[in-house]
Amino acid sequence: MRRATTLLTNMRRIIKLYDSMLKPVCEHYDLTLMETTIISFLYNNPGKDTAADIVELRMLAKSNVSQAVESLIQKSLLYRTQDTKDRRKIHLSLAEKTKPITQEIERVRERFRERVFQGFSEEEENLVVQFNKRIAENIKLEGERGENR
Known part of the structure; x- marks a missing residue:
């Protein structure tokens, strides 16, 4: 498999694993995955507290976020x-x-981290985090270049 294909496949698998690990939380509290994602986002991102922040930073569809926010408000969770x-x-x-x-x-997040980094030393885990930050910076720069083309 080519590097790009492997990278994209792994990203999708990571997201699927995390989502599958969140499903019991969703079921237990009668929440959708989007509602759970919004609760998690607001909890983990103090100061980023608007629907626009969620849409921008999590790259989610505005309509899905709006619908889930309304539902959470109706459930008196937000x-x-x-x-x-x-x-x-x-x-x-x-x-x-x-x-x-x-x-x-x-x-769930801690169990997820433990599973994803199983067999990694602390130093290796830190390297992955550093590499991920660099990848994110490269993607952000590319996005900015695309807007200026």
């Missing part, structure tokens, strides 16, 4: 607050009752 300086901007915050959900998501 609150909406209008920005005091820019009325068009709406901040999202997790309700206190999401705490058991976020704790379970954190346990």
Whole structure:
């Protein structure tokens, strides 16, 4: 297999593994994968608290995020607050009752990390993280170049 194919295949497998590990959380709390993803995002990204932040940083469809945010608000798991300086901007915050959900998501994330890095030394794991950051920077630069072409 070519390097690019292997890289893309591994990325998809990593995402599928993580999603499959999250499914029991979704089932336990009667949430969709998108709703669970939004709760996880808001929990792990303080200061990035708008639907636009979620769409941009997680590269998710705006319509899917909007639908899931509405559902979470209806379930009283999420609150909406209008920005005091820019009325068009709406901040999202997790309700206190999401705490058991976020704790379970954190346990899943740790098990996921352990599985993905099984057999890696701490130094090797740190190298993978560094390489991943460099890949992300290269992708971001390429995206910026594409916008300027």
